[in-house]
Amino acid sequence: MYHIDGTDYLKQKYYTKTKSICPECMDKLDAEIVEENGEIWMKKTCPEHGFFKDKISSDPRYYKWTHYGTDTWSFEKDGETNPADIKGKDPRGCPYNCGLCEEHISTCQLALIDLTNRCNMNCNFCYANVRKAGYLVEPSLEDIDRIMKHFRSKPIPPVAIMFTGGEPTVRKDFPEICAMAKKHGFKEVIVATNGYGFQKKNGGLEWTKRAYEAGLDTLYFQFDGINNPTWEKTRGIKNLMAYKERVIKNCREVGLTSVVLVQTVVKGITDIEIGNVIQFAIDNIDVVRGITYQPVSLCGRITAEEIQELRITNADVIKEVERQTGGKIGLDNSWYPLSTIVEFGRIVAYLAGVEPIEFTCHPDCGFATYLVVDPKTNEMVPIMDYFDPIKIVEFSNKFWNKIKHKEKKQIKFFENFIGDFGKTLDKGVNWVDKQQLKARFLTGMLQYTRKPGKLMEMFSRMLLNGRWESVSAFTHGTLLISSMHFQDAYNLDVERCKRCIVHFGVALPDGTIFESPFCTMNTLHRPVVEKMIAKQYTEKIRNEFDTTLGQRADEIVQEVAYNGGTKKKEE
Amino acid sequence: MSEEVIINKDGLKVRKLVDLKPTTAKEYQEAMLHRVKKFSKRKDSPFNDFIENTVVQGLKAILDTKVTIDKILGSNKDKLYSTIEKILLTGL
Numbered sequence: 001m002y003h004i005d006g007t008d009y010l011k012q013k014y015y016t017k018t019k020s021i022c023p024e025c026m027d028k029l030d031a032e033i034v035e036e037n038g039e040i041w042m043k044k045t046c047p048e049h050g051f052f053k054d055k056i057s058s059d060p061r062y063y064k065w066t067h068y069g070t071d072t073w074s075f076e077k078d079g080e081t082n083p084a085d086i087k088g089k090d091p092r093g094c095p096y097n098c099g100l101c102e103e104h105i106s107t108c109q110l111a112l113i114d115l116t117n118r119c120n121m122n123c124n125f126c127y128a129n130v131r132k133a134g135y136l137v138e139p140s141l142e143d144i145d146r147i148m149k150h151f152r153s154k155p156i157p158p159v160a161i162m163f164t165g166g167e168p169t170v171r172k173d174f175p176e177i178c179a180m181a182k183k184h185g186f187k188e189v190i191v192a193t194n195g196y197g198f199q200k201k202n203g204g205l206e207w208t209k210r211a212y213e214a215g216l217d218t219l220y221f222q223f224d225g226i227n228n229p230t231w232e233k234t235r236g237i238k239n240l241m242a243y244k245e246r247v248i249k250n251c252r253e254v255g256l257t258s259v260v261l262v263q264t265v266v267k268g269i270t271d272i273e274i275g276n277v278i279q280f281a282i283d284n285i286d287v288v289r290g291i292t293y294q295p296v297s298l299c300g301r302i303t304a305e306e307i308q309e310l311r312i313t314n315a316d317v318i319k320e321v322e323r324q325t326g327g328k329i330g331l332d333n334s335w336y337p338l339s340t341i342v343e344f345g346r347i348v349a350y351l352a353g354v355e356p357i358e359f360t361c362h363p364d365c366g367f368a369t370y371l372v373v374d375p376k377t378n379e380m381v382p383i384m385d386y387f388d389p390i391k392i393v394e395f396s397n398k399f400w401n402k403i404k405h406k407e408k409k410q411i412k413f414f415e416n417f418i419g420d421f422g423k424t425l426d427k428g429v430n431w432v433d434k435q436q437l438k439a440r441f442l443t444g445m446l447q448y449t450r451k452p453g454k455l456m457e458m459f460s461r462m463l464l465n466g467r468w469e470s471v472s473a474f475t476h477g478t479l480l481i482s483s484m485h486f487q488d489a490y491n492l493d494v495e496r497c498k499r500c501i502v503h504f505g506v507a508l509p510d511g512t513i514f515e516s517p518f519c520t521m522n523t524l525h526r527p528v529v530e531k532m533i534a535k536q537y538t539e540k541i542r543n544e545f546d547t548t549l550g551q552r553a554d555e556i557v558q559e560v561a562y563n564g565g566t567k568k569k570e571e
Numbered sequence: 572m573s574e575e576v577i578i579n580k581d582g583l584k585v586r587k588l589v590d591l592k593p594t595t596a597k598e599y600q601e602a603m604l605h606r607v608k609k610f611s612k613r614k615d616s617p618f619n620d621f622i623e624n625t626v627v628q629g630l631k632a633i634l635d636t637k638v639t640i641d642k643i644l645g646s647n648k649d650k651l652y653s654t655i656e657k658i659l660l661t662g663l
Contacts, residue, residue, distance in 0.1 A: 227583045229581065229582065229583060230583065255605075255609075257602060257605065257606070272579070272583065273583075285602060286601070286602050287602075373600075391652075395656060398656075398660055399659075399660065399663075402660055402663035403663055437663075440659045440660075440663075441659075442630065443655070443659060444655075444656065444659050446630070446633060446634055446637060447637070447652050447655055447656075448652070449634060449637075450638070450641075451638065452631065452634045452635050452638055454600050454603060454604070455603070456631070456634060457627055457630075457631055458603060458607075460626075460627055460630045460631075461617065461618075461623065461627055464617075464623055464626060464627070465617045465620075465623060467617050469610040469613075469616060469617060469618070470617060472606060472610070473603055473606045473607050473610065473618075474603075476602045476603040476605070476606040477600065477602065477603035
């Protein structure tokens, strides 16, 4: 199925040069990405701290497919760029000049705001936690408003925003913040959450309703598995499944039908639960829209042996999905890099006259597939059963190459002859031109569509109007499965940083906004930036939550009193 | 539900997914249609656009016919598609 099948690419050993950083001193280094013993590795040497080697992919064939281009295929897309926010001062360049600098070659598609670093849990691998940091980071409503304004005022603004933390829902003003995001024009408002606000036994349902009605669209919901012992290993809390199920139940009751289960994949701990999470999603398909696997990022000083022991790549996750679904969702026939649909998205946006969604991230950043139910067999199948993906992508790429000049230069036929009066006539000509392009594109898509049905109706609506509502209705008939491998200092590739489409925004005390790609923020900038905005860590904050239960300490006291003084440690 | 549940040596429940079968495909479709219903309440919703609804119904009919024709054409359909593609890209 690969577009490079039958070419010499597959016979060649993969090799490329890039830039990375030293995991010890964080200085910039030359790096090589090489194929060795049936795997893809990054190798780099720091003059001071020595040699480092880390696995990038466990499947060279798949890796080469995503990195070699042909006339009609390339996963490395040139992104549209917004003007730089700052002029980089560090002579070493990317990734030290975040702010955002002129070296960045993609636009932000998902804006992130850390609402707080307070959290009701204390996960051992989490970096964003008030207890570990020793200071509080919590932007005011005015700061949040400034950050949203910053993102939405760009020539190509992001359509989606995600609130992160800490646990964003520990903030009482969370619904107000969701409403603020809608007011700023974000189409999709998402929260990355362990479910705290939504699961509360007293008032959780009302709280979920308030957040939903205020504008919250999607929960990016921490979900490591279905077994309590797994949760205990990852989050240090016993019997957490009941907590997680309350979240799903409350979302269902209020009609918040867009939950994405997010599994942090840790070798030997949560990887065994990959298939369980898929089945849980299918069982709760009325509210669960997708699953995102996140191979764990490695922080701190660890040995080369430990890296090899812990490292799990996107390819490993994809192979595990294949294994745990009995080959139903296979590496060879289901998964595509996110950048696959760039041209397709540009055509839809241009023809419908809507804001484009530009997944011009690096091909290593994320992979995805859609599952749909075949109404005839009642079985979940990859969406590729409905389309011929290779043909659709090829046709879209060719079509966009032919029409992209029209986006920049409108037809000016009558204006050239009769001046300003002709502008109105040219508007009509341009409208007719778009309709004939739409007809051609739709015909092209139709011929590579294999099955009819309601889902295809939604797909044709998406092509016709490009509206967010159509995209949303389409995704409600599918289950999106993706794998996102965020970088750490061991595998950081500067080319990936430059193409990042997920950006943090931080309001600095001097009135400016610091915008940074996700991986550079977490690998390099977070400690420095957070110290600039840190607030005092008080005794009240320290004792706010019992992190062994994931609940507010004062609510536990109330419950103990209610239970006649019997301390209820487990549910 | 078509699944086999295995308890591993650590006592963890591991579902061996055999068929990836949901309870019913109806639930899926309902989730999608529920979304459409929600959006249809808005004044400017594309789901209330008469022209678009007509076009979508037309496309649905074309797709149904196309799937039938595909079956009749068999392997010859690739040649036909390649020709149609060339026509669609001509003159752009």
